Amino acid sequence: MKPASRLNALKPYLFATLAKRIEEQRAKGIDIIALASGDPDLATCPLVVNAAIEALRNPKNHTYPTNRGKAAFLNAAADFMAARFGVSLDPVYEIFPVLGGKEAVHHLGFALLGEGDYCLYTEPGYPIYESAIHLAGAAGHALPLLESNAFLPDLDNIPSEVLARARVLYLNYPNNPTGAVATREFFAKVVDFARRNDLIVIHDNAYSEITFDGYIAPSFLESPGAADVGVEIFSLSKGWNMTGWRIGFIAGNRDVISALKHLKPNIDAGPFGAIQDAAIAALTVGWRFPREMSRVYQERRDVIIPVLRNIGLHVNEPVASLFLWGRIMADISSADLANRIFEEAGVVISPGCSFGASGEGYVRVALTAPIERLTEAARRLQRLTL
Ligand SMILES: *Cc1c(COP(=O)(O)O)cnc(C)c1O
Numbered sequence: 580m581k582p583a584s585r586l587n588a589l590k591p592y593l594f595a596t597l598a599k600r601i602e603e604q605r606a607k608g609i610d611i612i613a614l615a616s617g618d619p620d621l622a623t624c625p626l627v628v629n630a631a632i633e634a635l636r637n638p639k640n641h642t643y644p645t646n647r648g649k650a651a652f653l654n655a656a657a658d659f660m661a662a663r664f665g666v667s668l669d670p671v672y673e674i675f676p677v678l679g680g681k682e683a684v685h686h687l688g689f690a691l692l693g694e695g696d697y698c699l700y701t702e703p704g705y706p707i708y709e710s711a712i713h714l715a716g717a718a719g720h721a722l723p724l725l726e727s728n729a730f731l732p733d734l735d736n737i738p739s740e741v742l743a744r745a746r747v748l749y750l751n752y753p754n755n756p757t758g759a760v761a762t763r764e765f766f767a768k769v770v771d772f773a774r775r776n777d778l779i780v781i782h783d784n785a786y787s788e789i790t791f792d793g794y795i796a797p798s799f800l801e802s803p804g805a806a807d808v809g810v811e812i813f814s815l816s817k818g819w820n821m822t823g824w825r826i827g828f829i830a831g832n833r834d835v836i837s838a839l840k841h842l843k844p845n846i847d848a849g850p851f852g853a854i855q856d857a858a859i860a861a862l863t864v865g866w867r868f869p870r871e872m873s874r875v876y877q878e879r880r881d882v883i884i885p886v887l888r889n890i891g892l893h894v895n896e897p898v899a900s901l902f903l904w905g906r907i908m909a910d911i912s913s914a915d916l917a918n919r920i921f922e923e924a925g926v927v928i929s930p931g932c933s934f935g936a937s938g939e940g941y942v943r944v945a946l947t948a949p950i951e952r953l954t955e956a957a958r959r960l961q962r963l964t965l
Contacts, residue, residue, distance in 0.1 A: 588713050590706065601927060612948060612956045615927040617755060617901045619820040621875070622949045624868040627819055630860035631853055640852030646843040648676035648828075651817050652855040656813070657827045661863040663800035673806065673917035674834045675840065676849050678825040680814035681783050685711045686846070687781050687810070688747070688830070690838040692717035698744040703756055705783065708749040722744065723937040726906065730759030734772045747779050748809075749888040753786040753796050756775025756934045756943040757904045758897030760794065766802040779835060780809030786816030786900040790868035791877040794898035801832075806831045808962055809949035817901060818869035819861045826850050826858045876901060879946040887944065891965045903944040904931075909965035913942050916965070 600609050620626075634640055647653075653670035659667045660674075688711035692698055696717040700708040700758055701724050712719040722732035722740045731898075750769065752761035773780045782799035790796050799811050804959040810831035816822040831834060849855075861868070882897065884903065887894050892905030907916055913930035920926050929945075931938030948956070 585714060589710055593744055597929075600921070604925070609925055611925050611927060612952050612959075613927045614945045614948055614953075614956065615618045615929045615943075616947070617817065617945050618822050618947055619817060619872070619901070620949065621820050621872070623821050623824070624819045624861060624865045626859045626865040626868070627821065627857045629858035633664075634853035634856035637856075640856065642852075644849040644855065646847070646849045647671075647840060648674070649852065652676060652828075652859055655859040655862045656830065659866065660798065660800070660813075660830055663866070664801050666798055666800040666830070668800075668806070668830055668834075671963070673836060673898075674832060675829045675836045677812070677827050677829055677854065678847070678850055679816060679822075680783060680812045681707055682810040682825070683814075683827060683829050684708060684749070684781070684783060685714065685834060686839060686842060687812075687835070688712055688715040688717070690780055690842045691715075691747050691835065693943050696745065697741050698747045698748075698749065699737065699741075699778070700749040701751065701754075703931060703938030703941070704749075704934055705751060705755050705785075706934065709860075717746075721935060721937075723935075724754070724757055724759070725937065730754060730757040731761065731765055734768065742776055742783055742921050747781060747784065748773065749781050750799070750937050751783040751785065753790070753897075753899035755786065755900060756902050756929070756931070756938065756941075758895075758902045759904075760796060760897075760899050763797055765801065766797065766799050766805065769799070770802045770804045770808055774804065778808065779832070780805070782809060782811045782812050785817055789873050789876060789901060790899040791873060791880065792896075792898050796899055808832070810835045815858055815861050818872065819865060820872065821858075821861070823855050824857065826854050845942065848959050867892040874948045877890070879948075879950060882950055883946070883953050883957065884942065890963055891959050892942065901946050903946070905942050905944065907940055907942065911965060913939055916944055920960070920963065923931045924956070924963055926956045926959060 656674045657670040692715040694716045697778040698712040725728040787796040814827035892909045895906040917930040929943040931941030
């Protein structure tokens, strides 16, 4: 069987490949500490679980969910955006439920991009932007995120022939994998840039609720005029430990949301009703839960950073996200270093090159293991000399 040619350009998903290697080692009885994927290790917020159990018993939740979402879910999302970010949105026209941020990234691309279009995206980055651009039939133009520019893209030096045909810009702050955050000034600049170049901005806000040291992440929509030029993807996965539940929403520009309302009923149905009810609990009574999780991750961050510095990585303390982004000081590629750490210490981290060319020279360490496991990882890493 020969699959469609569009699959040829899709890279094997790093974490699928890694999961297989981890399984093989574990089957041999080797203890592996996985700090690669950004999948929270702790249980979902209990208030959310309880709401879901109750919602499961409601037969109204057993039929096809609509793509546009329950009124109560849309209202809870709009109220959350108002209370958390001071952003006022119309729940019917400016909020749209999605089966997770990953789905949103894909279907926004599908709704907005086509043959002959360029799409700007940042790299190193979440690999799904590139896949979405490719599957939509558009061409991608990568904007490197360099440490010298605080991991923000340089919007002033994009080739004019690319800019002329560019329709969409994917952004993501707090950023995966660099842990960098965007200033309000940067977002204001993005709004102006999008307006001047007739671009739609898709801001992926997957990590806004995981923040440290008193830092509070903004929404892109806080910038004046942002909803005229773009949307934000908000996911409940990371903040409420809900990666398995598949729920989030898109907020902002009504024309973009109207395009999705046109597209999506042709593809799937909306999120399961009981999960929308559970998400309402997260966004209302459970709104504090990500603050508790942030404290957990901050403590982990503080345990592992000195160890990484000891083995010769230059690591800045991130104020947000689930990740540490370490620059390799020794003369070794990120893939070779990740491999050595895997083989010699049984610790899985992600090579920076897997997030894009500008990720070479770095590794990403996820804070998704308990302190005891991080301490054990630290003990093993200390024996390693680069
Ligand atoms: C985890 C993540 C997402 C999406 O997660 P979902 O579980 O699909 O909501 C989106 N973007 C980035 C950058 C992520 O790291």
